[in-house]
Amino acid sequence: MKASSPWWFEGLRFSCVGCGRCCRGEPGAIFFSRYEEMRIAYCLGLSLGEFRRGYVTGRWGLPSIDERWNGECLFYDPATARCRIYPTRPLQCRTWPFWPEILDTPESWRKASKMCPGMDQGVMHDGPEIKGILDSYVKYLGEMVN
Incomplete structure (x- = not known):
């Protein structure tokens, strides 16, 4: 991992358990x-x-x-x-929990994971995959505003 890489770049675990909490x-x-x-x-x-x-x-x-x-x-x-x-x-729902406000800091990820039992469990999503999801979500939001 490069020094300039985001904290999550080595990967995060997430698998939807279908609880509906989100x-x-x-x-x-x-x-x-x-x-x-x-x-x-x-x-x-x-x-x-x-x-x-x-x-x-x-x-x-x-x-x-x-x-x-x-x-x-x-x-x-x-x-x-x-x-x-x-x-x-909607894409907003499909990209949970890889949203900018949740990926902002390890603390924001931990806070969200207290509500979502699928976070920190299951499939490992690597940094490039997370970046792709995050970029598509940010682009999507930007297109709706403009």
């Missing part, structure tokens, strides 16, 4: 692109208008999947602890 908790934003919006609406058998009226809110000037009063994503099914749109979930 889909519930404190309120936040679940951003999606125009393409993802069309895929989700199609998956649900809805028109874009129906999807927007029933499932979308605005957060920080961008469309976001709405949440229930307790912070659960509307697509989280409490009975099964699963996502009802898993095959078409």
